[in-house]
Amino acid sequence: MTSITRESVVQSIEAILVEAKNLSDDIFEDQIRLQSFQRQVFRLKNDTTAPLERIFGEICFQPHQSTAVRIALEGGWFQVLADGKPKTAHDISFATGAEVQLIVRIMMVLTATDVVIEQGYQTYRATPLTQILLDPGWANGLRHFFDHCGPSLINLPGYLKQNGYKVPQNVMTGPFADAWGGRNTWALYDAEPWRGKIFNSFMTKWKEGTKVWTDTYPANVRLCSSCEKSDDAVLLVDIGGGSGHVVLDFAKEPSNRVGRLILQDLPAALGDTDTLKNHGIEAMPYDFFTPQPVKGAKAYYFRGILHDWPDRACREILSNTATAMRKGYSKLLLDEMVLPDTNVPPKGALLDLSMMALETGAERTSEQWHQLLGSVGLRIEKIWSTDYGLEAVIEAVLDA
Numbered sequence: 001m002t003s004i005t006r007e008s009v010v011q012s013i014e015a016i017l018v019e020a021k022n023l024s025d026d027i028f029e030d031q032i033r034l035q036s037f038q039r040q041v042f043r044l045k046n047d048t049t050a051p052l053e054r055i056f057g058e059i060c061f062q063p064h065q066s067t068a069v070r071i072a073l074e075g076g077w078f079q080v081l082a083d084g085k086p087k088t089a090h091d092i093s094f095a096t097g098a099e100v101q102l103i104v105r106i107m108m109v110l111t112a113t114d115v116v117i118e119q120g121y122q123t124y125r126a127t128p129l130t131q132i133l134l135d136p137g138w139a140n141g142l143r144h145f146f147d148h149c150g151p152s153l154i155n156l157p158g159y160l161k162q163n164g165y166k167v168p169q170n171v172m173t174g175p176f177a178d179a180w181g182g183r184n185t186w187a188l189y190d191a192e193p194w195r196g197k198i199f200n201s202f203m204t205k206w207k208e209g210t211k212v213w214t215d216t217y218p219a220n221v222r223l224c225s226s227c228e229k230s231d232d233a234v235l236l237v238d239i240g241g242g243s244g245h246v247v248l249d250f251a252k253e254p255s256n257r258v259g260r261l262i263l264q265d266l267p268a269a270l271g272d273t274d275t276l277k278n279h280g281i282e283a284m285p286y287d288f289f290t291p292q293p294v295k296g297a298k299a300y301y302f303r304g305i306l307h308d309w310p311d312r313a314c315r316e317i318l319s320n321t322a323t324a325m326r327k328g329y330s331k332l333l334l335d336e337m338v339l340p341d342t343n344v345p346p347k348g349a350l351l352d353l354s355m356m357a358l359e360t361g362a363e364r365t366s367e368q369w370h371q372l373l374g375s376v377g378l379r380i381e382k383i384w385s386t387d388y389g390l391e392a393v394i395e396a397v398l399d400a
C-alpha cells in the first residue's frame with residue numbers, strides 16, 4: 001500500500017487539473033473523458049479519507065442515504081421544493097401532513113449528503129438531483145432499485161453463505177426468490193401488476209437517458225441494405241421488447257422501413273398494441289423459452305434481456321432463436337453491456353450486482369459473451385461499442 005503524503009496529494013490534484021482541461025466545454029458530452037476525470041477525483045477523495053471514516057462514514061451508511069431519499073420521495077417532499085424557492089420544514093409539513101420533527105431529521109441526512117441544500121435554519125432548497133426525481137420515470141427507477149432489488153441485496157450475503165458462495169444459477173431458487181417468498185421478478189410483477197408498471201416506466205425512461213442503439217450500430221449498412229425485398233421479409237424482431245419503445249423509435253426512420261417490424265413479449269407486457277399498429281409494427285405474444293416462430297428474419301434483436309438471466313437460461317433463449325435464423329443471412333443483435341476486463345466503471349459493476357440480486361443475471365465481459373454464444377453454435381462477428389463497452393451491440397451469426 002502506498003502511503004498518502006501532502007506531496008502525493010498535490011501531484012494527484014495536478015493530474016486532475018490536466019484531465020479537467022481536457023474535458024469538453026459541455027462536460028457531459030464526452031463521457032469517456034468525464035469518467036476518467038471522475039475516477040481520479042473519486043480516488044483522491046478516497047485516498048484522503050481515513051479508512052475507518054470510509055467504513056463508518058460511507059460504506060455502513062449507504063443504505064441510510066437511499067432510505068432518506070426514498071422517504072422524501074414517497075412523502076412528496078421533493079414536490080414541495082419543485083419551484084426552486086427555499087421552503088421551511090413547516091412549509092413541507094403544511095403541504096404534505098408530515099410531522100415537522102420527522103422532516104427535520106430526514107432532511108438532516110439529505111442536506112449532509114448534498115441531496116438537498118440547507119438554506120438556513122430548518123430551511124431547504126432543491127438541487128438538480130431532487131429535480132430529476134420529480135420525473136415519474138426516474139422516481140420509479142429509485143422505487144425499483146430500492147423496493148424490488150433492496151430486499152434481495154440485503155438478503156444476498158446470507159443467501160450466498162448458505163449456498164456455498166457460488167454464482168446463483170437458478171432464477172426459481174435465486175436470491176430474489178429467496179427474499180420474495182419464492183417468486184422471481186417476473187412472477188412478482190405478474191401477481192402485483194403495479195410493480196410491473198413501476199419497472200416498465202423506469203425502463204422507458206432509462207432508454208431515453210441512454211444512446212439510441214443505432215448510434216452505436218450502423219443498422220442501415222448492416223441490415224437494411226441486405227434485407228430481402230419481398231412483402232413477407234422481416235427486417236427486425238424485437239424480442240422481449242416490452243411495450244415497444246425501441247422498435248417504435250426504429251420505425252420512425254423511413255430508411256428502416258424496408259421489411260416487417262415485429263415486437264414480441266409476454267402478453268401482459270405488450271401494452272397498447274393500437275399505437276404499434278398505427279406505426280406498422282406487428283405485436284406478437286411470445287415466450288422466449290419456446291421456439292421462435294418467426295423464421296429467417298434479417299435481425300433478431302434483444303435489448304437488456306440476457307443480462308437478466310443466468311448462463312443456462314441464456315443458452316435456452318439463444319438456442320430457441322438460433323433455430324429460426326437463416327445461415328449466411330440472419331443476424332442476432334444483443335444490445336447489452338460488454339464489461340472491460342479491468343477497471344470496470346461503477347455503473348457496470350453495480351449493475352452487475354443488481355442483476356445478480358434481481359434476476360440471477362449478470363453483466364458479461366467480451367470473453368464471456370464469446371463463450372456463451374459459441375456454446376449454442378453462434379459466432380460473434382463484431383462488438384460495436386462506445387463508452388467503455390457500457391453501450392454495446394453484439395452482432396452474431398450462425399457459425400459455419
Ligand SMILES: C[S@@+](CC[C@H](N)C(=O)[O-])C[C@H]1O[C@@H](n2cnc3c(N)ncnc32)[C@H](O)[C@@H]1O
Pocket residue numbers: 186203204207239240241242243246264265266269286287288289302303304305308
Ligand atoms: C429488462 S426488460 C427489457 C425490455 C426492453 N427490451 C427494453 O430494453 O426496454 C425485460 C423484458 O423481458 C420480458 N420477458 C421476461 N420473460 C420473458 C419471456 N419468457 N418471454 C418473453 N419476454 C419475456 C419482460 O416482459 C420485459 O419486457
